[in-house]
Amino acid sequence: MKFYITTPIYYVNADPHIGHCYTTIAADCLSRYHRITGKDVFFLTGTDEHGDKIALAAEKKGISVKQFTDEMSGMFKKMWEKIGISYTRFIRTTEEQHINTVKTVFKKLMDKGDIYLGTYSGYYCTPCEFFIPKAKLEENNPVCPDCGRSVQVLKENSYFFSLSKYEKPLLKYLEDNPEMIQPPFRIDEVKNFISQGLNDLSITRQGAIWGIQSPTPEKYSVYVWFDALLNYLTAVDYTDNGTTNKYWPPDVQLIGKDILRFHAIIWPAMLMALGLPLPRMIFAHGWWTIDSQKISKSKGNIIKPLELIDRFGVDGFRYFLLREVPFGLDGEYSDEKFIKRFNSDLANDLGNLVNRTLNLVEKLFNGVIPGLYLSTEMENLIDTVMVNVEHFMNKANFSDALVEIWKLITQLNKLLDTEKPWNSSVDSAKQTISQCIAGIYLISLLVYPFIPETTRKIHVMFNIDFSENEIMLNKKNLTFLNGRKIGKREILFMRIKK
Numbered sequence: 001m002k003f004y005i006t007t008p009i010y011y012v013n014a015d016p017h018i019g020h021c022y023t024t025i026a027a028d029c030l031s032r033y034h035r036i037t038g039k040d041v042f043f044l045t046g047t048d049e050h051g052d053k054i055a056l057a058a059e060k061k062g063i064s065v066k067q068f069t070d071e072m073s074g075m076f077k078k079m080w081e082k083i084g085i086s087y088t089r090f091i092r093t094t095e096e097q098h099i100n101t102v103k104t105v106f107k108k109l110m111d112k113g114d115i116y117l118g119t120y121s122g123y124y125c126t127p128c129e130f131f132i133p134k135a136k137l138e139e140n141n142p143v144c145p146d147c148g149r150s151v152q153v154l155k156e157n158s159y160f161f162s163l164s165k166y167e168k169p170l171l172k173y174l175e176d177n178p179e180m181i182q183p184p185f186r187i188d189e190v191k192n193f194i195s196q197g198l199n200d201l202s203i204t205r206q207g208a209i210w211g212i213q214s215p216t217p218e219k220y221s222v223y224v225w226f227d228a229l230l231n232y233l234t235a236v237d238y239t240d241n242g243t244t245n246k247y248w249p250p251d252v253q254l255i256g257k258d259i260l261r262f263h264a265i266i267w268p269a270m271l272m273a274l275g276l277p278l279p280r281m282i283f284a285h286g287w288w289t290i291d292s293q294k295i296s297k298s299k300g301n302i303i304k305p306l307e308l309i310d311r312f313g314v315d316g317f318r319y320f321l322l323r324e325v326p327f328g329l330d331g332e333y334s335d336e337k338f339i340k341r342f343n344s345d346l347a348n349d350l351g352n353l354v355n356r357t358l359n360l361v362e363k364l365f366n367g368v369i370p371g372l373y374l375s376t377e378m379e380n381l382i383d384t385v386m387v388n389v390e391h392f393m394n395k396a397n398f399s400d401a402l403v404e405i406w407k408l409i410t411q412l413n414k415l416l417d418t419e420k421p422w423n424s425s426v427d428s429a430k431q432t433i434s435q436c437i438a439g440i441y442l443i444s445l446l447v448y449p450f451i452p453e454t455t456r457k458i459h460v461m462f463n464i465d466f467s468e469n470e471i472m473l474n475k476k477n478l479t480f481l482n483g484r485k486i487g488k489r490e491i492l493f494m495r496i497k498k
Helices: 018-036 052-061 065-082 096-112 163-176 186-195 224-229 257-274 305-323 335-365 376-394 398-419 426-446 452-461
Strands: 002-006 040-048 089-092 115-125 130-132 152-161 252-256 282-285 288-290
Touching: 002 018, 018 040, 018 065, 018 252, 018 282, 018 288, 018 305, 018 376, 040 065, 040 224, 052 065, 065 089, 065 305, 096 115, 096 152, 096 257, 152 257, 163 186, 163 257, 186 257, 224 257, 252 257, 257 282, 305 335, 305 398, 305 452, 335 398, 335 426, 335 452, 376 398, 376 426, 398 426, 426 452
Parallel strands: 002 040, 002 252, 040 089, 252 282
Antiparallel strands: 115 130, 115 152
16 A cells, blocks of 8 residues: 655756656656555655766856755755645755665675676766767767767776676566556667667766765765666665665656666666665656757757746646646647647636536525435446546556546536526436536546646635545545535636637
8 A cells, every 4th residue: 555656856957847847747646646545655756966067067156066956956846846746755865865875785786796896998978977888879970879969988997887797687577577667668668778788887987076985995986877766765764784664666666768778777777686676667758849859958949837837827737748648658849739728628628617516506506515416327437437547547647547537527517518407497406516516526536636726726615624635535425515505716727818
């Protein structure tokens, strides 16, 4: 009954952008869903704060590295507060606990023989913080294949992690546990990369000016990716004797597709070396694009989350990101798409259902909710929707989960249109309205992980004391709605004019 979910820790060399928000909102949605199904959820996010890029960024601003990382980490916390992220733990790689974890793991793997001293000679991309095999570079154009920037040639003593030792064990594990890599089409990419042969990984830097010192006589800086991946262990209190707390292993680790190899190859190999269970699911989602190009500061097509929130509200922002495209695929952003989705789904469907139902409660029943009634057809639909939502949420399939919820919203709107309670007998009107009230309440629970502020507003309008800690996803004992005087009303979603 535990559920451990993580986002990647975000590099603090840039402000939070739509990509950061996308991953974190998805993780928040899953964590909220599993909480309301009764699980003990541990939701981890945080910031990655080591590496030369960070030191250079601080120097450029004329402040200390600590001041810079404090400011940038604080910006992520403020953004997560703004969009309602319900994390359990916000970790920073500059924390003493994490530094101790990195040194503990480093020493443990050295003692085991999985970390050894050698010499590295090759190409290095400072912006990506990554060594690049010569085979990946064009012969007369030594630029990074990922970011397109110039690479430098390095030759230095370095400590290596024996990644090659875990090539066959990793392939065997993925053959036996293909569900670990999601979406399913990503696993072939990972297996093909491993099958080409894994080289041992250089995990220290001699000239790095900002990083965790290795527990070796030379005190080299630990490679930022080796450092960063271990945050998932720090958060669950990894100890000197190799134990973790009750949340290990991670149930879902959400990442962007650009860091899949780190998480699907290096990270599992490190865990194998430590003798720890591997994550149950590593899910690599797609990018948001404009005109088929990835949204990025360097391309000049940046989208500022705060501007979207100011225009569409937090729940509008969350809903669009989770509904517009299947999680795992790239999504094409445009204002036109955002407005169309907002007006159609939120204003017309959900908002209109709540507004017209409560209008009828006021006009026909003096603002008092009539007796509870659900037809067999509606009961069956609700049961089916709840089962299907569970299925899709267990697969991190947010868009299809929302499609299921909207089937219930559509059916309730159709019920009002068909039965026309404003023109029917009192008994018939009671049946129609009470079904809509019960349905809306259950919808408020189902949409809570996606658009939690909307749930709060519906509960206020139903005159229900709202407590996020007490929300549970079930349809038992809805009789508390009977005879309840509805509360102060408001329009959930105002249509947006283009």
